[in-house]
Amino acid sequence: MTWLKWLPWRYVVRYVAHKHGFIDPVALLAKLHNFAQPSEVGEPIELLRAGVVFHARGLINSRVIQHNLDWVWPYWIERQFDPNDESFIPRAFSLTHINLTHRNWTAIGYPDCPELPIVDPRGLLTPFLDSWSLDGWIMPEQGDCLLPSRADDSQQQMTVAGDVSITTTSRKQGMILQNKAWVALENGVPVVKMRLKAKADTAGYLVLALRPQNPEGVSFIHKVALNEQHDQWLVDDRKRVHFSQPADRYHVSAYKQGDVYIHLADAQQQTEGLCDVGMVTAAALFKLPENDWQEIEVTVPLTSAAQPQLQADAWPAEQQKCCQLQCPDPQYQFLYDAAINSLILHSPEDVYPGPYTYKRFWFRDAAFIIHALLCAGLTDRAARALQQFPARQTLLGYFRSQEGEWDANGEVLWILKRYVELTGRELSSDWHNPLKKGARWIINKRLSAKLDAPHAGLLPAGFSAEHLGPNDYYYWDDFWGVAGLQAAARLFSKTDPKLQQEFTDAAADFSAAIDNSLMHCASRLKRPGMPASPYRRLDAGAIGSLAIGYPVQLCRPDDARLLDTVEFLLKRCFVQDAFYQDMIHAGLNAYLTLHVAQILLRNNDPRYLVLMDAVAALSSPTGQWPEAIHPATGGGCMGDGHHVWAAAEWLLMVRNCFVREEESHLVLAAGVPERWLNSENVIRFGPAPTSFGSISLTIRQQQDENVVLQWQADWHKAKGPQLEICLPGYQRLSVAAATSGNVNLKKRSISR
Template identity: 30%
Template sequence: MLRNVIVIALLVYALAAGLLFADSQPQVVDFRYAPSWWQTAICLPDDSLKTVVGKEGYLLYDFSGKGSYHGFDTAVEAGIDGSVWEGQSLISPRIPIVRTRKKLNNIDIEEDAFSVGRKMGSYDRCDILIVHFRNSGSSDEVCAPFVILKSNAEVTVQKDNQKALIGSKFTISFTESFDNAEQTEGGIIVRFPPVSLASGEHHLLAVRISEKDNSMSDGFTMVDAQMLRAEAEKYWRNAVGIPYGSMQVPDSKIQALLDSSIRNIYQAREIKNNLPVFQVGPTVYRGFWVVDGAFILEALSFVGRQKDARHGITHMLRQQNEDGGFLLLPMHWKETGVALWAVERHARLTGDKVWLKSVWPRVEDAVAFIAALRKKTLEMPDAPNAGLVPSGFSDGGLGGVYPEYTNVYWSLIGLKSAINSARWIGKKEQADAWQKEFDDMMRCFKKAAERDLRSDVLGNRYLPVRMKDDANTAPQKGQYAFLHAVYPGRLFSETEPFVKGNIAVLRAAEKEGLPAGVGWLSDGLWNYFASFYAHALLWLGEGQKSADLLYSFANHASPLYCWREEQMPLDSGYQVIGDMPHNWASAEFIRLVRHLLVLERGSELHLFDGMPAAWIKPGAVIRLDRVATDFGPVSLSLTVSSDGSHAVLRLTPPERVRPSKIVLHLDGWSGSSGTRSLSVKASTWRLIKISRPISAQ
């Protein structure tokens, strides 16, 4: 039975032409800005062996950051001499079986790489590479397969039992006997007998990479390989532990990125101290960071995994020091504020006051830590950061220790979150005392900000990250925390003198649809900065610009649906920074789609504030299924008619706490403008007709 149903007939115009601003990029995902080289995770959730596959089809191991192949010490590749790479894809966004396509003359080569483990059944952990050679020509062809083993460790070949050993860690098994193995500068090349293929004939070779001394290191046949391939695909198709389905959008590529983002977050997870730990990536960022982790955990709540988010928050709180602070990175004072925000956000999304009270001593200690930081600076009244926090590490492209604002922004956000939490659970006296601390810190901030305002070359009045900033720092550098202060921090509105200027600085720096030079690469693109920027603009009322940024963000992913942290614009070099898949990016993509469709604005719930116009097309369906909000789970669907003339919205409002308003936004996607208020009460049914402009009729 439908409850709380609201049906809205929307007259939709100019569908074929689209409803985009003239200066925006098309809302189409074609990966036009994909990195020049990428890697893709194939491991199972909670695996200790985080295997990734490179763009060329190499299986990559032993990441040290110094290895000869993109930082890896060990690589395994198969193929034939002279073949040319043609492409790479996933079997599906939910199935991380990586298929690499190559060709030599009329021989088509398909390489499927995948992982096997105990989550699939009684299989020890191993990776499989199945290579399919097929003659697509009209005359006979000969192929001579090989496998290349590259490693900084010693590689030994055992011809009698069709194996090779890589150091003391890996056993490499083959499904057929090889002729010989030769040492080259590129590694050990294991060569197999040439095979003559008539037109249409094919040949299969499989390679198994297993950790030594497990049961998978014994005999290996092609039947084994194909059986394991089927088991792997079955596992991922039925992966009940991965929370797909809470968000459905009509753009298949955006949906693919959503699903893949969820999967990548779970693939990077590991069990530590009996808790699942959601890590940022499989290699250089294989670990937990407070800032990254807070946003990953929020994303998990949005896809219906509050229990997993609770485990993650528990792990985060275990990182608290005796003085109440969180400092996984030295002098990264913002981590304490981020933790306070994460606690409040989780408590609100779950509606769990009991849990919040259970961790309250940790909240109190964290607030005391921020107060102690402020006290240190108040002892230096002439310091540029007096009344704020000590000099610290900015991150986000700015190294060293300076008096700066990123730590200030997040300390203010943390105090605000603690105050909100205290009021929510009835601790009025504590909230009032903390409010005085917040107000005094904000007063000190505004005084410092007024002092530090400066103009860029275009005359935009902006606030740099470093206080008394040196002239060599680009205005946009490190501004991620300013965007966080706008949203989710909600510290500033557009009326603040520097907010418009900081946003203008970022607009002026855009390349390929994203602000450039905002991170560690001086002219590079910090891909998921797109989400920080889009969220701030969404909060400030620029919903359609935020929707455009979703597409710019998407187009910087690889065709296998994941992101590197930073990369250079096209034709500007190949330098990269950070991990891949990078799961703060995964989380930000989930967060942005959610907030474009559903956004809490104080006591109000807003719908379609940043709805992409491209999604409104004949037959399109947008659906949210019990997506967590501060007010409780919300469900809705928007279905566009087959002729594209109208759409029907069905809404089940949250019930745990009634919003003061539910506001439907129409700008940019419906053919109408403004907003409509919807009922927040149960068992409500309403039909709203929205006329299209005369100019579109």
């Protein structure tokens, strides 16, 4: 807010504030900035804008929900506003009411379709981004209704093989309601489907409800009209909701008349409604015979015209392209397959870290998600996403998604290097200038190494990865900067030796500056652990400094600085065996827990599996993780309820358990759990792309408990890499790689 530096404005703002009895905002902002290092960017304007929109919704929620608790609300509201529920949050001084306990939803969709409908934990379907929703209820002739958002007995499951769908089943007092949601292609038009199937031991009605709400709270509906055939709503003159059969009864209510829920039994019916407030509710009722099933199918077109880029039978076609896992652990198998689907769904062109709150672009998230796409064998999707990068580069070379995030250039250059390594393809000449500008931006952005300060030679203070704290000189940014320069040197190695040398030297100089800064930290902290920045103590923000070991591997697996940081985090920042980020997120983080697990796996520390098991246990019934998870409720408390970065990290973690690169060799099976091994199970993984080529593994235990490990490879070069086989519980072997082969692994004897 540089305009505040203009004296006339500062005077006017202060005068108006004092006249009306408000605190001086100029002085307040100055005080706030004192808690961060001086930076050219306070907070990214994109995040400020998103925050304003987010809390504007929360302000609307506070004006509506608490005064209308007789309405039927989404699951999170029914729980968070219930004083008898563990999710209850007192609201006394909260200006905004937002979902802090059950930020759980799951995207459904169709490969390459940008529309991503979401389903909440009780089946509430939100067809469009931040839109109104559809719900299903049962109203018996006598007794209470079955309302899934209030039901105690409700289960949800996701079909991950073939066409993706979510089925929610709710039960109450002789009533059962099944709600299945999926996206299909009809004449080239993507449509979201909801199939409601109901049965009750007394006659009544199956209810399709139109709701001005979604998993974030209120979402306005001003107008709805039912057609003459009574089989379609027109919502706000734009969106159509078609029923597979005409409704037997129909009701509409505006805000002043209350929720349509309280009017379901009214004798008078309505086919249309208007509401200036924007809180129209509507219900279509279908007769439900006693002890017999009633079924309706609801269709909502997601686009107004056919989408030629969408292919028939796209789900199985895309899934078959992927690196396949076959293992005896049903939870690990399900989560891996669900992660594959998440990656496919959220890469229509750009890659998105979520279908709702995070349906926008960050280079940081994109680097991890594209890396997972590459490791999964979804090369074309990764290449398409990378092609979107140059348009976001400024004239000075900055790869900008948000201002003040200095890690972006390093991440872009690193993921481009990984693309070349994992595919065996070289980048086209069109990339020459963006690469050169991007690498030189890192060089030019660094502070002077001659400064008499611990941050000498580092990147400037910035907002960095957002969850590390206020603006500071974050090592996360610096490690990515070094990795980016090393990547640029590698990418120019065959085309421009001068640039290769320039960036090699720059990376070495940058790395030396970081080492010098970390030496200051070690002296100050009396231990080798790496804080988030040169001026911080060890705290939860140190999670960002693990980037030196994962994913960029700038140090050995047993680097003392790296391992001491991990030990601090495990001792001070873990709850229920998961990393608890007490800065901003205030919740358990699946993806950051897996960063720690990756460091442990690289160092052959068996605790990696404890962390993997904890992350698996934190997943939702649909195989997803919100960005941060409430330690008590197990529900999402921050970020997108379907966090694709977390899904990417699960896939990468499983992949590295089977195969990972370490310098000039491949490490095989180092993280395959010993509990998976028995003579009845065959474990398979592949084909897995690596920097040396693709490889497929098969692991079988014999009757004598020895294990046969087989591989089949398609190396980039005639000679493959050295293979280090490190199956837990078995003797290690080092073999020269052939195109195919097998080894017999003997069970390691346990010394007393």
